[in-house]
Amino acid sequence: MRMFLNKYKSYLKDYIFNGGDETILMNAFDELLEFLDPTLSEAVNILDVHVKALEDVLNVDKDNDLVQWIYIQRANEFLAQIFMYIDSMILSLREEVERDALTGLNNRLALSRILSSLWFEYKKNKKSLSLALLDLDNFKKVNDTYGHIVGDKVLKEVANVLKSNTRGNDIAFRFGGEEFIVLFPNSNCIQAKVPAERIRKQVEDLIITDYNIRITVSIGIASLEDNPESMDELIRFADDAMYQAKSEGKNRIVLYKDIKGIIMQ
Template sequence: ILVVLVGAQLMVNERIREKFEHLATHDDLTGVINRRAILRRIDQEHQRWLNEDRGYALMLLDLDYFKRINDTYGHQVGDQTLIRVTKALTQGLRNTDSLGRYGGEEFIALLPATDMSAALSLAERVRKTVEQMPRNGDKPTCTVSIGLTVVQGGETTPEAVLLRADRALYKAKDAGRNQVALAQ
């Protein structure tokens, strides 16, 4: 009986540990991985690139005029919009990609083993998926601006890669939003 009880307690402890690990690495609202977890994955992918010379791409995505949605419809609708957009982003990405909430209305998509052509095609597909989200009743429509960078050489740190994607994101916003801009 003691062996059975100890075994049962170990199983309970493992489930509790898994639950806490999930809470520590995932965004409560959207269910995707959180900022710390996506940055860790970027670090790992960058290390893989250094060791295996396998390029990757990074998308920094920002919901266009999200503050206006919150101000006009309230934070509850804003939260529902974030959830809907997250589902659309996930649908637009591949199984090998990682999506994380970077903060507020910003997301990062990590695209392993992806060249320039595939990254551009994927970013445009994601943008269109969000743009074409069905409108539910009085729910607001939403679009995203995307900054895209492809890592094939030259970047020395994951932070430099993220900075390039951030600069490209602001190019997309400055050019009118709801578009993809590639880092130069």
């Protein structure tokens, strides 16, 4: 931080007291970005540096005629550029780490962040939220018979079905292995079953070319109306429903509300 402050101060002094040459700001922007490691990525830290630099460089009152404050305004705009770059950098990094490399869907890390946000908002406002957990049927047999490259192709095709069948607010995730999750905001389990059934049917109709592979999916759906005590329990309810779908013959949808009594016995 000390090195960043000294470098920032030197550019700021050069800019304010030497006529506001725009090339000084451009050079400063390029060089200072090299100092922006994760420890400096908090805007409050950069703002502290900016204020400290102004105090050290100027050491005068604002009404002092020696200082042309238009240059300070431009220096503030330069600081805003750094903020914009940081925001863009953090957003890009988050998108990278929260994206499943194989399917392009959101991954489990993204699920944790997004579901946490929705959980508190929807519980507080008593709004509907449903979660569907999808598991490909007999996927291990596909991998064992055709190999993991073909298995990966199957996963990509299923992911494409999810992408093309999620409505405006719905969010699809690869949960891990051959499991996927879809969040249905503002939908109870009955409402969520409609797009889930569309997904189930389109997966059933998939034909993986070259190998003529057919695949099906079992789906369990749980919602806030099932009164889960935590996000993990909401997922567990959907998982219980999904395993019930498997036990009933696979390639079907089961709602947790319909098996709640059976599970609790």
